Amino acid sequence: TALSFVAGALIERLLIRPVMRTGNQLNVVIVTLGMFLGINALAALLFIKPGLETPKMPGLFPTDEILGIEGKTLGLALLLALQCLVLWALLQRTKVGLALRGVASNPDSAALVGIHPGRMLMLGWGLAAALGAIAGTATASTAANGAFDTSLMQQVLVYAFAAAALGGFDSLLGAVVGGLIVGIANSLTIQYVDALAGIELVLPFGLILAVLLVRPNGLFGRTIVERV
Secondary structure, three states: HHHHHHHHHHHHHHHHHHOOOOOOOHHHHHHHHHHHHHHHHHHHHHOOOOOHHHHHHHHOOOOOEEEOOOOOHHHHHHHHHHHHHHHHHHHHHOOHHHHHHHHHOOOHHHHHHOOHHHHHHHHHHHHHHHHHHHHHHHHHHHHOOOEEOOOOOHHHHHHHOOOHHHHHOOOOOHHHHHHHHHHHHHHHHHOHHHHHHHHHHHHHEEEHHHHHHHOOOOOOOOOOOOOO
């Protein structure tokens, strides 16, 4: 986690910040997507080779059922709930969180009151990388066979994007509620709609399209009105 935090901060400083200076946010999206694909390819080259035993992820959660729920499912849910609670407390109850929200809202105004936008951006990217590492490790440990799979997070990324789009990209509560809705809807669809067997990603993509057409800001997103 600490290594991921440092890596995220360095990526922001060395790759993201120069691209942000162009003023085109689409360039940032392209760079991050390129990094995602590049890191996946690098991991495949390093860990998946002929004659090399595929590494296994250690199980982090018990496999026994607890109250009728599979242990690893319950453990993953509790871990992610704790992660959301800590993140909410950081953003809402600390001066650092206030500074992070200020820079995210308006970096120029934040700089006028003494907040260093560059440092806050590095901190934000570091935190995002650390939280992503925790989520990725927990998800991989609950995989069916525990084998290392470089494509595992691609499907998770689609679900995460659908949850954020549904709840609102600027709302932590919206992301949580959106994630619950997407997860429950996906589970029910797999269970009861045989026609979608094997093509489960149709649901999150459909949700993304519907939200962008009907409510672009999501269920909890705010509409920003600027005076000209």
